Amino acid sequence: MKKIITLLLVAITTTIAAQSKYDKGMQKAFDLWSQNKTTEAAQLFERISKAAPDQWLPPYYVATIEILGSFGLKDEATLNSKLKKAQEFLDEAKSISPDNPEIIINQALLNTAYIAFDGQKYGMSLSGKNAILYNKALQLAPNNPRVILGKAEWDMGSARFFNQPIEPYCKDVAKALELFKKEKLPKFYPKYGKDRAKEVLKQCKKS
Incomplete structure (x- = not known):
């Protein structure tokens, strides 16, 4: 009995230590x-993803940084390099957390980066895919404000x-904003969107 208790305590202590290391790494990456x-x-998110292969958030954030950094680029080779890396990490996140609405709308954002770079080249093939992605995410998470806002903007x-x-x-957009105000999320979970919803709502009032 003592051996079983000792093994359980060791397992619990090891888990807590690993979680603490994960939390510290994630917080540093966000800083x-x-x-x-x-x-x-x-780079830090990438290292964390290797150290914690069961967590979808680190590869998700690697992909997010690469996607956001691709908007406004003028060189197609650089764009392709960044978005290819983003896709690899997004696929990794998908393999850990399938049918995750946050990952699905990030895939749509990646597609949008291609379309924003060259609408004539990428618009025809990716626009339809984005419509499918947003509809799927909305079916999975009808009250997720990032999903609602992303679909509305699209x-x-x-x-x-x-x-x-x-x-x-x-x-x-107004519905998304109200949901943002009520949202309570786990640590390190994607929380973006509230300020963006306010800006889009201003555009609505001007139109």
């Missing part, structure tokens, strides 16, 4: 990111492209 040290942050972009009004989607 680097907040200081605009994106390369260092991505629909607004499509409406503008076809010279249609964006007003039908403004109610979704």
